[in-house]
Structure formats: C-alpha cells, structure tokens
Amino acid sequence: MLDSTAVAPKAARPSVPSSWLAQAGRTLPRYTSYPTALAFTAAEDDAEARSWLAQIRPDQTLSVYTHVPFCKRLCWYCGCHTSVFHEYDRVRTFFETLKREIELWAAAMPAHAGTQHLHFGGGSPNALAPADFAELVAVLGRAFRLRPDAEVAAELDPGLLTHEFIDAAVAAGVNRVSLGVQTFDPDVQQKVNRIQPFEQVASVVARLRDAGLAALNFDLMYGLPGQTPENVAASTRDAISLAPDRVAVFGYAHVPWMKKHQVMIREEDLADAQGRWDQAEAADQELVAAGYVRIGLDHYARPGDPLAVAAASGRLRRNFQGYTDDPAAVMIPVGPSSIGRFGPGFVQNAIATDTWGRAVEAGHLPVARRLPVTEEDELRAAVIERVMCDLRVDVGAVCTDRGFAPDALDSCFAGIAELEPLGLCRLRGRVVEVPAAAARLVRTVAACFDAQLAGPARRHAQAV
Ligand SMILES: C[S@@+](CC[C@H](N)C(=O)[O-])C[C@H]1O[C@@H](n2cnc3c(N)ncnc32)[C@H](O)[C@@H]1O
Ligand code: SF4
Structure with a gap:
C-alpha cells in the first residue's frame, strides 16, 4: 500500500565499489531493441x-x-x-x-x-x-x-x-x-x-x-x-x-x-x-x-x-x-523518426520532418532505414530482453525454445565471467542472475550477449 505522506526512514546510501563505478562509466546501448x-x-x-x-x-x-x-x-x-x-x-x-x-x-x-x-x-x-x-x-x-x-x-x-x-x-x-x-x-x-x-x-x-x-x-x-x-x-x-x-x-x-x-x-x-x-x-x-x-x-x-x-x-x-x-x-511507426517492428525486421521512418513529409506526399511509406533480423539476432534479442526485464535469464532454455543448441551462446559467458568476480552477476549452469543491488548495471550484463558491440566504434550514453 502506498503512503506518500509517510516520512521514510533514511538508510545510509551504500558505498559503491570502484569496479562498479568503472562499469557505470562505460558507454552502452539502452537495449530498447536488439540489434540497436x-x-x-x-x-x-x-x-x-x-x-x-x-x-x-x-x-x-x-x-x-x-x-x-x-x-x-x-x-x-x-x-x-x-x-x-x-x-x-x-x-x-x-x-x-x-x-x-x-x-x-x-x-x-x-x-x-x-x-x-x-x-x-x-x-x-x-x-x-x-x-x-x-x-x-x-x-x-x-x-x-x-x-x-x-x-x-x-x-x-x-x-x-x-x-x-x-x-x-x-x-x-x-x-x-x-x-x-x-x-x-x-x-x-x-x-x-x-x-x-x-x-x-x-x-x-x-x-x-x-x-x-x-x-x-x-x-x-x-x-x-x-x-x-x-x-x-x-x-x-x-x-x-x-x-x-x-x-x-x-x-x-x-x-x-x-x-x-x-x-x-x-x-x-x-x-x-x-x-x-x-x-x-x-x-x-x-x-x-x-x-x-x-x-x-x-x-x-x-x-x-x-x-x-x-x-x-x-x-x-x-x-x-x-x-x-x-x-x-x-x-506500426507513424511520424518522423518512428521505429516499427514487423516479423522479418525493423524499419525507421525518415528522421527529418521535411524528408518524411516529401515521402508521404509522394505516396510512399516514409521508411528511410531498415534492418532485417536473423534468427541469431532474435535469439540474442530474447536473452537481452529477459535479463533487462527479469534480471535473470536461463540462456540455455531460451536457446532450446528457439530451436538452437543449448550451448549456442556459451561463448558469451566469457564476458559474464569477467563481471562475476565484480559481483555484477552470477552464473549457475547457463542461468545468469543480476543481484538487485547491481540492477542499475544490468546493461553491462546484457552487453555480453551483444554481437555488435565489438564492431565499428559507436557512441552511446554512459551506463549509469
Ligand atoms: C518526449 S519527453 C516527455 C514529454 C515532454 N516532451 C516533456 O518533456 O515533458 C521524454 C522523456 O525523455 C527524458 N529525456 C529527454 N532527454 C533525455 C536525455 N538526454 N537523457 C535522459 N533522458 C532524457 C525525459 O525524462 C523526458 O520526460
Ligand atoms: S525539449 Fe523538453 S519538452 Fe521537448 S521533448 Fe525534449 S524534454 Fe520534452
């Protein structure tokens, strides 16, 4: 039950390990989609x-x-x-x-x-x-x-x-x-x-x-x-x-x-x-x-x-x-810059309002950018979405649900193994869990399943 008038007892704010702050300063996608x-x-x-x-x-x-x-x-x-x-x-x-x-x-x-x-x-x-x-x-x-x-x-x-x-x-x-x-x-x-x-x-x-x-x-x-x-x-x-x-x-x-x-x-x-x-x-x-x-x-x-x-x-x-x-x-994307999602992939409308308007006036759907998604993209997207939402993902189960071998994303566990000693996640079998205290850094865990981060340098905002 919410009580907005109650005066909350003030707990001292826990101090953050410096290794977490270093991770917080990393520039990472917000993972509102994958691929981004x-x-x-x-x-x-x-x-x-x-x-x-x-x-x-x-x-x-x-x-x-x-x-x-x-x-x-x-x-x-x-x-x-x-x-x-x-x-x-x-x-x-x-x-x-x-x-x-x-x-x-x-x-x-x-x-x-x-x-x-x-x-x-x-x-x-x-x-x-x-x-x-x-x-x-x-x-x-x-x-x-x-x-x-x-x-x-x-x-x-x-x-x-x-x-x-x-x-x-x-x-x-x-x-x-x-x-x-x-x-x-x-x-x-x-x-x-x-x-x-x-x-x-x-x-x-x-x-x-x-x-x-x-x-x-x-x-x-x-x-x-x-x-x-x-x-x-x-x-x-x-x-x-x-x-x-x-x-x-x-x-x-x-x-x-x-x-x-x-x-x-x-x-x-x-x-x-x-x-x-x-x-x-x-x-x-x-x-x-x-x-x-x-x-x-x-x-x-x-x-x-x-x-x-x-x-x-x-x-x-x-x-x-x-x-x-x-x-x-x-x-369905309506208006300039809107992003749409259909079974085979993503589309984005023209970002500039005048470009978008010219396409519409010419009778065209104003789509300017697109990305067909592969089955592997969808697999990675599903893992990233679950960890972003639940702070926990059974990677093996997601793989088999989608017709992949349970070990299809095992190579991603190398990244998880680097974060685990910092206390940012735990790996048990193929289940990855993010402790509640590290929820703010969940993007660093999601990034382990992102095959495109290592690609051409891209500039995102910092993780926290
Ligand atoms: C479209 S605006 C919300 C509606 C309205 N335009 C307004 O500002 O009240 C979307 C939200 O994005 C957030 N936002 C905008 N710029 C941001 C930025 N640079 N970093 C993080 N959040 C941002 C703000 O919290 C803002 O309310
Ligand atoms: S300029 Fe201000 S009012 Fe307009 S979208 Fe951005 S945050 Fe909202």
Whole structure:
C-alpha cells in the first residue's frame, strides 16, 4: 500500500565499489531493441516494408507509435527528436501530412486483430491543438481498429498542458499519461532551461484526475547540472506526493555530438560516476520507501499496477518506449523518426520532418532505414530482453525454445565471467542472475550477449 505522506526512514546510501563505478562509466546501448537502431541501414524504397507488412497474420494485434516532433520550448538536456515551433501553421501542416501517412499505412495492411496499444510520443504531443489531437486519436483508431480495451498513452509536457487539451485528450480515449517532471528544483530547472514549478505540475495532475484519467506516469531525471542526491531525493518526494502510478528515473544522457543544444550544459557542471550513482540511489530509496516496486533498470510502479504485475509474472517486455506490458510483436511507426517492428525486421521512418513529409506526399511509406533480423539476432534479442526485464535469464532454455543448441551462446559467458568476480552477476549452469543491488548495471550484463558491440566504434550514453 502506498503512503506518500509517510516520512521514510533514511538508510545510509551504500558505498559503491570502484569496479562498479568503472562499469557505470562505460558507454552502452539502452537495449530498447536488439540489434540497436544504430545498426539500421538505408532503405532504397518502401517495397521491403510493404512486403514485411503483408506478413502480418490475422490473429496478430498491433501496437502503433506516433511521434510528434514539436515542442514549445527547448530543454537543454533534451535527447529526443524534436524542434521548437513558433507558428502553429508548421504543426498544422505536419498534422495534415500525418493523416495522409496513416492512410498509407492502413491501406497497405492485411487483416489483423486490431490495435491494443496506441502510444503518442515526441517531442510533445500536446504541441497539437486540442481538437487536432482528438481528431488524430480518432483517425488512428479507425485506421488501425482500436480495440475497446486498448491502452491509449501520451507523453505530455506539463509546462504547456492546458485544461482544454486534457479534456479533449481524455474524451478522445487517452487513458494513460506520462508527464515529464524531471526535477522540481528551481536552480536545476534554471540550469536546463525548463522552468516548471511544483504548483503547475500539481494543477495539471489534479485536472487530469478530474477529467477521469485512469493512469499517470512521471519521468524523473538524475545527472542534470546542479543535481545532488539531496535535491534528487527532495524532487522524488515531491513527485511521490502527487501519487503517480509509475515513475521512470532516467539518467541524463549527455551526447552533445548528437544533440548540439546540449553544449548549453557545461560538462564541469555534471556529476561524476559516483555522483550519478548516489543521485539514482537517492531517488530509488525514496520510491521504494514509499511502496513502489522497482522494475528492471529504471522504472518503479505501484504494486497493483499492470507493469508491476507483468514484472512479477515474467511478462514484462522492453521496446522503444522502454519497459511495457505490451506483448505485440508488430509495431506500426507513424511520424518522423518512428521505429516499427514487423516479423522479418525493423524499419525507421525518415528522421527529418521535411524528408518524411516529401515521402508521404509522394505516396510512399516514409521508411528511410531498415534492418532485417536473423534468427541469431532474435535469439540474442530474447536473452537481452529477459535479463533487462527479469534480471535473470536461463540462456540455455531460451536457446532450446528457439530451436538452437543449448550451448549456442556459451561463448558469451566469457564476458559474464569477467563481471562475476565484480559481483555484477552470477552464473549457475547457463542461468545468469543480476543481484538487485547491481540492477542499475544490468546493461553491462546484457552487453555480453551483444554481437555488435565489438564492431565499428559507436557512441552511446554512459551506463549509469
Ligand atoms: C518526449 S519527453 C516527455 C514529454 C515532454 N516532451 C516533456 O518533456 O515533458 C521524454 C522523456 O525523455 C527524458 N529525456 C529527454 N532527454 C533525455 C536525455 N538526454 N537523457 C535522459 N533522458 C532524457 C525525459 O525524462 C523526458 O520526460
Ligand atoms: S524534454 Fe520534452 S519538452 Fe523538453 S525539449 Fe525534449 S521533448 Fe521537448
């Protein structure tokens, strides 16, 4: 039972072995897919995507991801694909193209079992005008046959979330909202150009609940300039006081070579590996003391929440939106940069909004990159997903379930053997287990099963 008003007894934060901090500083993928999007290669046209789409079976449910690449403000830490708009005309043009894209995908679809998850991400889907967003939900619902019990989730920026938008979104069927909270500390907010007082978020939360919203997620961050374990703990307590159902705690990924505006954040203002660890630990202690269940690498949920239930029963999944209880094997990508998944492989829509728009206007599915997956990729993906979700994987069982010899991935145990003496995992037979204390470093264990890390140098964010 959650009690957000209780004052949590403060345990001393455990000290972290230096070998763990060295691992925490490694740059590794987030493993929201395997192979990762960096492995995708250019698509010549949309013929392959159409042939993959044609292989959807009538009994398969869909998941549809729609990306809205617009925001009213630019947060300096932002790693998302977005741009700031000043005139709504730009967003409206995008919206018209988006509807055309939805028609193209829907026309290319064979029979399927309907859509179980509709997810709006960005950017900020609430950059759309309330009536346009409501129309978008309806258009998608008709095009991909939304099932009556579907989850309809939207990531929204509380700083520009109007009451009109909330009412329109909930009336249109949105039943889960993720709010970007990040931090409530005014100095940190100043340092990252995201002013968002507690009262503003509290008022948005109250309105969402009044409108009848069923489920609320918060995103929190650590590792931002000016953050300390103390102010992360305080922000986490403030967040808990608003009683979200789920909380994701993301470590700031500083990748200025990819996201140029991050140069506004001075590297000397960023905490080192020990500091980042302590901040993540501070958030963790507050959430666990308030009754949230820790899930995978960086998520927390109330005990009865579907994500916690999925985690407890081994049904947790990991996809491009992070941890999910969505089992759909087919993901339809809508909007620039969106990633889709079909039986034979991954596709990614053109990243630049104008390139994406030109493809759609020419009547093409706007796919720009793709990756066919091999059976071995799928085997490695299954092992990586299980360890990322369950902190435990029976590698031999996954191999035999997929028609491989039980020893097919034994060569990966050399990497595991290097991590085991550090206390980051245990190997018993072919079962790999990550102790709860090392959950934050699970990506280092997952990386042992990644055949592509040794390939051409690729730059990811650091592991913790
Ligand atoms: C699309 S935004 C959420 C919706 C909305 N745009 C907002 O900011 O409130 C997705 C989330 O990604 C996280 N995020 C953004 N940039 C990040 C970065 N560089 N490192 C880690 N997490 C980041 C933030 O927690 C943010 O809430
Ligand atoms: S964090 Fe959210 S609101 Fe801020 S720039 Fe990124 S997508 Fe936009």
